[in-house]
Amino acid sequence: MLPVLASDDVLDRPKETIKMTSAIADFYKDKNVFVTGATGFLGKVLVEKLLRSCPEVKGIYLLIRPRGPQTVQERLNKMVECKLFDKVRHEQPTFHCKLHAIPGEMCEPDLGISQSDQGMLVSKIHILFHAAATVNFNAPLKASMQLNVVGTRYVIALCHDLKHLQAFVHVSTAYANCDRSYIEEVIYPSPVQPLKLIDTLEWMDNTMVTKLTPDLIGKRPNTYTFTKACTEYLLTQEAADLPLSIVRPSIIGGSWREPLVVGTGLLRFMRGKNSAYADIVPVDMTANLIIAAAWDTAVSRAETIPVYNVTSGGVNPLKWGEFSAMLGTYFNKHPLDKLFRTPNITFINNSFMYQFWQIVSHKGPAFLYDIWLSMIGQKPKVWKMYEKVERALSKFEYFTSHHWEWSHDNTDALMAKMGTEDKKIFNFDYRGLHWPTYMENYVLGMKKYVLKEDMDHLPMTKARLNRLRNIPRCFNTILIVVVWRVLIARTKIARNIWHLVVSLCFKFLQYLRISSKRGH
Incomplete structure (x- = not known):
């Protein structure tokens, strides 16, 4: 688990202080909470935060799917x-003792929960956090609809049965309406009627659905954003009478794996605009807002469904160019043990230049490295690694190449309702976020907790990094020579210049050799 920039500077205060002065922690006292998606990145942080900052929460029930031989x-x-x-x-x-695993499956009727567990939940649950969703951007439309839309419909049905429900928080995405350049904290009309689409997809085969998908998603880049928009509209149709709020985070810090391939030096170039905002939100702050939103939903009972845009670009912008520079700086300062090349990442928006550098800096070195592996009797693997990385990165090109603006009125209003202590414990004010500190902590967290590397090895790793820096210098020199010789040196003048440079270099080497002998 990646640690994120600490936003709770009161964690070491006595628990009695939190209990006495935190209205939000007091709200969760003796409450039972149900969480979907608890084993995901955001879900784990949400559960930990509830346990730590709301120490008198009575119980947390987690919907968990059995996986292979593992029980829930x-x-x-x-x-x-x-x-x-x-x-x-x-x-x-x-x-x-407060955590309870509930076997279930999002895609099954009644969430796959047994009748006995359903009866228990119906009589106990006060707050429900729905954070489960497929994060496969390019999942087939049927699969994405089943988990994101139909699964949410099953959650809504459960909420209607809960006898003591006080708050239902649905976690959406800030990119659900990415076909717009300015996104307000409102639920927009769905691109299609979700219920009609669900019925239609039941009788259509996969070939028909695949052909229909581009027309359905329209200007949206993938099925993920399309189905999340459908889900929001479904909530207005079937959950408007529930104590509901919707939280829309943008890119949750730490949830992408790209920094790892940057840190090893495997990835050097990505499609994107240096000037576009990298709308990243730390995962701890996102969890804080979700917890606070449930409190406000229960206390305020708004007439309309409150929507919270959880984004940083409008209040504390970080551009992709700045993001890549910081990532490179801190991966060079704290290099990973298993380095492939020097850590460095550049965003390129021009298609021709991107393809050029893909060949020069990714595919070319991968091809040569695989030849070397074959020569020493090992299995070639780098080319396949690059292909896998490029397929994964293609999903994010849309988000690194576009720019959006979001309104934050509801988010600001929620913060204004919170007391002084709650603003510290459940901080989600991105204005105070210091990006260099966050990025350095992010790199250190990846090194310590994800890869579990020993920080005592840092001097040795830095020495290896210095040696690796010589490789691209040699490669670039050879590349310049080859390009000049093959593509440029075709005229007589160019050839004469070429021979002059070579002869001067040869004479210089001879001079060094003679000087060395005289010195002895």
Whole structure:
């Protein structure tokens, strides 16, 4: 688990202080919470934050899907063993007694929950956080609709049965309406009627759906954003009478794997605009806002469904060019143990230049490296690695090449309702976020907690990094010579210049050799 920039500067205060002065923590006292998507990146942080900052929460029930031979309880046990839960483990040694695994499946009727578990949830749950969704941007439309839309419909049905429901928070995405350049905190009309589309997809085969998908998603880049927009509209149709709020985070910091391939030096170039905003939001701040939104939903009971745009670009902008520069700086300052090349990343918007540098800096070195592996008797693997990375990165080109603006009125209003202590404990004010500190912590977190590297190896890793810096210099020199010789040196004047340079270099080397002998 990646640690993020610490936004709660009161975590070391006595728990009695939190209990006495935090209205939000007091709201969660003796409450039972149900969470979908709890084993995901955001879900884990949300659960840990609830346990740590709302220490008197009664119980947290987690919908978990069995995976292979692992039971849901085994998956839960493995989840809480990670370093993310170290602090709450120290403060509350018996915290695991509050966590309850509920076997289920988002795509099944009634969420695949047994009748006995349903009965228990109906009588106990006060707050429901729905964070489960497919994050496969290019998932087939049927699969994406089933998990994101139909799955949410099953969650809505459960909410209608809950006897003590006080708040239902649905986690959407800031890019659900990315076909617009300015996105307000409102639910926009759906591109299609979700219920009609669900019925239609039931009788259509996969070939028909594939052909229909581009027309359905329109200006949206993928099925993920399309189905998240459909889900928001579905909530207005079937959940308007519930105590509901919608939280729309943009790019949750730490959820992308690209920094890892940047840190190893595997990735050097990406499609994108240096001037476009990298709308990143730290995961801890996102969890804070979700927790606060449930509190406000229960206390205020707004007449319309409140929507919160959780974005940083409008209040504390970070451009992709600045993002790549910081990432390169801190990966060079704290290099990873398993380096392929020197860490560096550049965003290129021009298609021709991007293809050129793909050949020169990605595919060319990969091809040569695989030849070397074959010569020493090892299996070639780098070319396939690059192909895999490029396929993954193609999903994000749309988001690194475009720019959006979001309104934040509801988010600002929520913050204004919070007391002084709650603003510290559940901070989500991106205006105070210092990006260089965040990025350095991000790199250190990846090194320590994701890759579990020993920081004592840093001097040795830095020495290796210095040696690796000589490789691109040699490669670039050879490339310039080859380009000049093959593409440029075709005229007589160019050939004469070429021979003059070569002869001067040869004479210079001879001079060095003679001088060396005289010195001896």
